[in-house]
Amino acid sequence: MPSVAGLVRPLALPVGARPVRALPVGAHTPPRLRECHDCGQLQVLPSLPPSTRALCLRCDAVLRDTAHDPFGLPLALYASAIMLLAIAAGMTLMTVSTAGQFHLASLFTGPVTLEERGLWFLGLLVMITTFVAPLARVAMMVTVLVGIRLPDPPRGLRVVFAWDERLRPWAMIEVYLLGVFVAFVRLSTMAHIDIGPALYALGALMLVMVAADYAIDRQSVWEALEGARRNRRRRVRAAAAQAAAPAMNAATQTRIGCHTCGLVSRAQDGAVCPRCGFTLHARKRDSIAWTWALSLAALILYVPANVYPVLTVIRLGAGQPSTILGGARELLDLGQWPLALLVFVASVAVPVLKLTGLALLLISTQRRWRGRLRDRTTVYRIVDAIGRWSMIDIFMLSILVALVQFGAVATVRPGFGAVAFALVVILTMLAARSFDPRLMWDAAEA
Numbered sequence: 001m002p003s004v005a006g007l008v009r010p011l012a013l014p015v016g017a018r019p020v021r022a023l024p025v026g027a028h029t030p031p032r033l034r035e036c037h038d039c040g041q042l043q044v045l046p047s048l049p050p051s052t053r054a055l056c057l058r059c060d061a062v063l064r065d066t067a068h069d070p071f072g073l074p075l076a077l078y079a080s081a082i083m084l085l086a087i088a089a090g091m092t093l094m095t096v097s098t099a100g101q102f103h104l105a106s107l108f109t110g111p112v113t114l115e116e117r118g119l120w121f122l123g124l125l126v127m128i129t130t131f132v133a134p135l136a137r138v139a140m141m142v143t144v145l146v147g148i149r150l151p152d153p154p155r156g157l158r159v160v161f162a163w164d165e166r167l168r169p170w171a172m173i174e175v176y177l178l179g180v181f182v183a184f185v186r187l188s189t190m191a192h193i194d195i196g197p198a199l200y201a202l203g204a205l206m207l208v209m210v211a212a213d214y215a216i217d218r219q220s221v222w223e224a225l226e227g228a229r230r231n232r233r234r235r236v237r238a239a240a241a242q243a244a245a246p247a248m249n250a251a252t253q254t255r256i257g258c259h260t261c262g263l264v265s266r267a268q269d270g271a272v273c274p275r276c277g278f279t280l281h282a283r284k285r286d287s288i289a290w291t292w293a294l295s296l297a298a299l300i301l302y303v304p305a306n307v308y309p310v311l312t313v314i315r316l317g318a319g320q321p322s323t324i325l326g327g328a329r330e331l332l333d334l335g336q337w338p339l340a341l342l343v344f345v346a347s348v349a350v351p352v353l354k355l356t357g358l359a360l361l362l363i364s365t366q367r368r369w370r371g372r373l374r375d376r377t378t379v380y381r382i383v384d385a386i387g388r389w390s391m392i393d394i395f396m397l398s399i400l401v402a403l404v405q406f407g408a409v410a411t412v413r414p415g416f417g418a419v420a421f422a423l424v425v426i427l428t429m430l431a432a433r434s435f436d437p438r439l440m441w442d443a444a445e446a
C-alpha cells in the first residue's frame with residue numbers, strides 16, 4: 001500500500017473480489033468497500049491508522065479522515081457548543097444608540113422584524129440557518145455520541161445521525177458572523193455601537209463547531225452505530241435473502257454506495273439502505289434535469305435581485321435605496337475596501353461563478369466530454385462549497401432592519417431585492433446539490 005505522510009491510497013477493486021471485513025485491531029479501522037461520491041469509483045479502503053486521510057485513487061476526493069479520539073473530543077466540543085448557543089440566543093448581540101434613542105439586537109430580533117415587515121420568508125430563512133439548524137445539529141450530535149457508548153446502540157440513532165448529515169450545509173454561523181461584521185461597519189457611520197456578550201459567544205461557537213466537525217471521523221460513528229450484534233443479524237438475514245432470491249433478481253442488483261452514510265450494498269435502485277434507512281440510488285434521480293431547472297430559475301431571479309433595492313435607508317424623510325452592488329460601493333466610499341471586496345465577491349461574483357460553473361458541468365456531461373475530468377470534479381466541489389457565503393448580505397440586512405429604527409433620524413426598510421437574492425442563493429445551493437458529478441465520469445467512460 002503506497003502511504004506517504006499520513007496519506008493512503010485505496011486499492012482498486014479487483015474484478016469479482018469481495019470486500020474484506022476484518023475485525024478492527026487497536027485503533028485501526030476495518031477495511032471497507034467504498035464508492036467515491038465524486039467519481040463513482042468502487043475501491044477497497046484498507047485498514048487505516050489514526051490521523052490518516054484516504055483519498056480516492058481516481059479523483060482525489062477525501063474518502064475517510066481517521067481520528068485518534070473519534071468520539072470523546074467531538075462530544076466535549078458539541079456539548080460546549082450547546083452552552084455557547086444558549087448564551088448566544090439568550091443575550092444581546094449589539095446595542096446601538098443615536099439621538100437619545102437606543103435599540104438592541106439579539107439572534108431573534110432580525111427574523112422577527114423581517115416577519116413584521118411582511119418578509120416572513122426571509123425571517124424564516126435567517127431563523128433556520130442561524131438558530132434552528134445549528135441547535136438541531138449540536139443536539140443531534142450530542143445524542144448520537146452519548147448513545148454510541150451503549151453496548152447495543154438503538155437503531156433510532158442512525159436516523160438522527162443521517163439527518164445531521166443532511167442538515168450540515170444549512171447551519172451558517174460562520175457566514176452570519178461575517179454578515180454581522182459588515183452590518184457593524186455600515187452602522188458605525190449612523191450610530192454609536194456597543195457589542196454584547198452574544199457576539200463573543202457566537203464567535204466561540206463558530207470555532208467550536210469547526211473544530212468538532214474536523215475532529216470527528218463520521219465513518220467511525222457509522223461503524224459504531226452498526227453495533228456488533230445487529231450487524232451480525234443483518235448479515236445473516238442478507239445472506240439468507242440473497243440465497244433465496246432468483247438468479248434474475250441478482251442480475252438487476254448492483255453495488256450502490258449510500259449517499260448519506262457511505263455503506264456499499266448490493267441492491268436495486270430505489271431500495272432502502274440497510275444502515276441509515278435512506279433510499280439508495282446508483283445516481284441521483286433526474287440529476288441533469290433538476291440541476292438545469294434550478295439553475296435557470298436562479299438565473300431569472302438574479303435580474304430582480306440586482307435591479308431592486310435590498311434595503312432603503314430613510315434619513316430625515318428621504319429614502320436612499322441600495323442594491324446589492326450599491327451596498328459594496330457604499331463600503332468602498334467608507335474606505336473599507338477589503339470589506340467592499342468581500343461583499344462584492346460573495347454577493348455579485350459568487351452567484352455568477354456558480355451559475356457559470358453549473359452550466360459548464362451540465363453541458364460537458366451532456367456532450368460527453370472526456371477531457372479534464374479531475375479539473376471538472378474540482379469545479380463541482382468549489383461550486384458546492386462557496387454557495388452559502390452569498391448569504392452575507394441577507395444576514396447583514398436582518399441586523400440592520402432590527403437595529404436602525406430611529407424614526408425620522410434614520411430607519412432601514414428591507415426591499416424586494418433581498419427576497420429575490422435569497423431565492424437565488426437557495427436555488428443555486430439546491431442546484432449544486434442535485435448535480436451528480438459521477439455522471440461526468442460515466443459519460444466519459446461510455
Ligand SMILES: [Zn+2]
Nearest residue numbers: 036039056059
Ligand atoms: Zn473519486
Ligand SMILES: [Zn+2]
Nearest residue numbers: 258261273276
Ligand atoms: Zn445509508
